[in-house]
Amino acid sequence: MMDNKVLAKKWWHNAVVYQIYPRSFCDANNDGIGDIAGIISKLDYLQQLGINIIWLSPVYKSPMDDNGYDISDYQDIAAEFGTLAEMENLIAEAKQRDIQIVMDLVVNHTSDEHPWFVEAKKSKDNPYRDYYIWRQPQADGSAPNDFHSYFGGSGWEFDATTGDYYFHQFSKRQPDLNWENSKVQAEVHNMMNWWLDKGIGGFRMDVIDLIGKEIDQKVMANGARLHPLLQEMNKATFGHRDALTVGEAWSATPEIAKLYSDPARNELSMVFQFEHITIGWHPQHGKWEPQAFDLIKLKKVFTKWQTELADNGWNSLFWDNHDLPRAVSKYGDTGEFRVESAKMLATALHFLKGTPYVYQGEEIGMTNVRFDSIDDYQDIESLNLYYERTAAGVPHEKMMEGIYANGRDNARTPMQWNNEINAGFSTAKPWLKVNPNYTEINVQAALNEPDSVFFHYQKLIKLRKEQPIMTYGQYIPLLEDHPDVFAYLRAQDDDRIVVLNNFSAKKVILSLPAEVQYIKGQSLISNYQSHHSLTDEITLQPYESFAVAYKQPVA
Numbered sequence: 001m002m003d004n005k006v007l008a009k010k011w012w013h014n015a016v017v018y019q020i021y022p023r024s025f026c027d028a029n030n031d032g033i034g035d036i037a038g039i040i041s042k043l044d045y046l047q048q049l050g051i052n053i054i055w056l057s058p059v060y061k062s063p064m065d066d067n068g069y070d071i072s073d074y075q076d077i078a079a080e081f082g083t084l085a086e087m088e089n090l091i092a093e094a095k096q097r098d099i100q101i102v103m104d105l106v107v108n109h110t111s112d113e114h115p116w117f118v119e120a121k122k123s124k125d126n127p128y129r130d131y132y133i134w135r136q137p138q139a140d141g142s143a144p145n146d147f148h149s150y151f152g153g154s155g156w157e158f159d160a161t162t163g164d165y166y167f168h169q170f171s172k173r174q175p176d177l178n179w180e181n182s183k184v185q186a187e188v189h190n191m192m193n194w195w196l197d198k199g200i201g202g203f204r205m206d207v208i209d210l211i212g213k214e215i216d217q218k219v220m221a222n223g224a225r226l227h228p229l230l231q232e233m234n235k236a237t238f239g240h241r242d243a244l245t246v247g248e249a250w251s252a253t254p255e256i257a258k259l260y261s262d263p264a265r266n267e268l269s270m271v272f273q274f275e276h277i278t279i280g281w282h283p284q285h286g287k288w289e290p291q292a293f294d295l296i297k298l299k300k301v302f303t304k305w306q307t308e309l310a311d312n313g314w315n316s317l318f319w320d321n322h323d324l325p326r327a328v329s330k331y332g333d334t335g336e337f338r339v340e341s342a343k344m345l346a347t348a349l350h351f352l353k354g355t356p357y358v359y360q361g362e363e364i365g366m367t368n369v370r371f372d373s374i375d376d377y378q379d380i381e382s383l384n385l386y387y388e389r390t391a392a393g394v395p396h397e398k399m400m401e402g403i404y405a406n407g408r409d410n411a412r413t414p415m416q417w418n419n420e421i422n423a424g425f426s427t428a429k430p431w432l433k434v435n436p437n438y439t440e441i442n443v444q445a446a447l448n449e450p451d452s453v454f455f456h457y458q459k460l461i462k463l464r465k466e467q468p469i470m471t472y473g474q475y476i477p478l479l480e481d482h483p484d485v486f487a488y489l490r491a492q493d494d495d496r497i498v499v500l501n502n503f504s505a506k507k508v509i510l511s512l513p514a515e516v517q518y519i520k521g522q523s524l525i526s527n528y529q530s531h532h533s534l535t536d537e538i539t540l541q542p543y544e545s546f547a548v549a550y551k552q553p554v555a
């Protein structure tokens with residue numbers, strides 16, 4: 001049971017990734033929008049945290065219909081973020097601190113302002129026409145079929161000049177590329193190599209599971225051509241460069257994730273899968289109707305993925321990102337136990353097998369925001385869906401509750417650096433309002449407090465470097481039916497780590513599983529001052545969490 005298949009070691013196995021959403025990170029030129037110069041100014045802070053990789057959400061030229069996930073030039077930088085020279089400087093400055101930059105690769109779609117689309121729209125015989133997906137109207141002039149856009153409304157938009165509809169899975173300003181066209185493939189490969197030649201460390205691939213779509217068969221995710229396309233991409237670009245690649249794959253099951261991340265298949269390093277996120281959504285109304293949190297369900301999902309990808313594949317580990325609510329608001333406590341619960345969540349995640357991702361602000365326990373007026377929101381998805389659903393009869397209050405719980409602006413409020421004007425993000429009015437709790441929750445306060453969430457993350461990141469068992473040890477779940485405690489072991493040879501995490505705001509009297517009763521070990525990390533002696537029963541404080549390393553006695 002203990003003899004794990006030997007996995008070829010990769011530099012990103014024990015790395016920790018930090019995600020930056022540039023618009024909200026740090027505004028160096030004080031125009032209210034974060035920028036590359038702002039990121040460079042915070043590299044020392046990130047080095048202090050200990051991360052080795054930055055996943056940079058898009059900084060490319062873009063009309064910003066979806067904050068940069070609508071790209072009009074893949075080889076240039078949006079003016080509000082800076083210049084190509086600054087980007088090159090960021091790559092170099094990061095490298096000096098042993099940090100690799102992973103770029104966001106958004107190639108399921110472009111912006112409608114991308115020159116390819118501007119050309120494609122001109123006529124049916126334009127050389128770029130076939131870079132996108134066009135279909136004729138139905139006999140009555142309506143859209144070719146009933147595909148919906150993720151951002152509300154139809155997935156088809158009529159183009160009056162040529163009389164056809166084009167396909168867009170996101171906003172109508174994000175037309176889908178036609179990946180069946182080999183010219184599209186070659187253009188993307190060239191662009192990827194151009195960035196790799198600039199010294200970046202890899203790519204995070206936006207909704208990559210959608211590029212193999214088979215429109216006429218109504219297959220969107222996991223189309224037959226998806227994996228061959230990725231193998232071709234791997235061969236033509238990053239395959240021989242030792243890059244980190246992580247695909248965003250909402251549709252991935254463990255079986256599918258193995259197709260992407262089994263090293264023998266030469267596709268990607270790993271994928272982001274979202275089963276631990278979507279189990280908290282309403283079966284029909286999705287994220288807009290949040291469900292009660294169920295730890296047993298969550299543990300089942302983690303255990304499934306940890307087990308299935310143990311030997312041939314690799315997991316990415318994350319609680320949140322720029323599309324998701326803040327971890328501490330969703331799974332922890334934003335009141336009395338904010339600090340304890342933020343640390344507990346970090347411990348619970350970072351001891352799992354896989355590569356952890358920290359989303360900006362998570363390392364100081366930033367929380368969701370509640371703006372009173374819908375007009376204070378900026379996210380295209382929240383706004384479109386708010387208007388679409390309230391027009392269809394959903395009460396305002398109900399929709400606001402959905403936005404408060406799961407809207408994307410929760411993660412996008414400006415980074416809270418200090419308790420000065422606009423949280424130190426900018427001296428100008430920020431593009432999205434700052435969370436008013438910045439006076440209490442901010443980086444400066446965290447750095448002044450040795451017991452802060454920040455230093456807890458720093459310690460976890462350091463532990464991952466020091467303890468190979470955290471990277472390669474086997475995952476063994478414990479107490480699977482316990483409703484409040486997430487407990488597991490990591491095991492490698494005779495080394496063990498036991499991790500116990502109380503996900504509730506109450507004290508829990510816990511009968512320890514036989515494996516860990518009376519063990520004598522070394523405490524690796526904990527979020528309370530006093531340490532337990534592990535007898536047969538212990539009392540966990542609200543959100544208490546700790547990890548203990550020990551040796552398994554030889555039987």
Ligand code: NOJ
Binds near residue numbers: 207
């Ligand atoms: C996923 C990205 O994470 C999200 O922010 C974006 O809106 C969509 N893909 C479309 O690119």
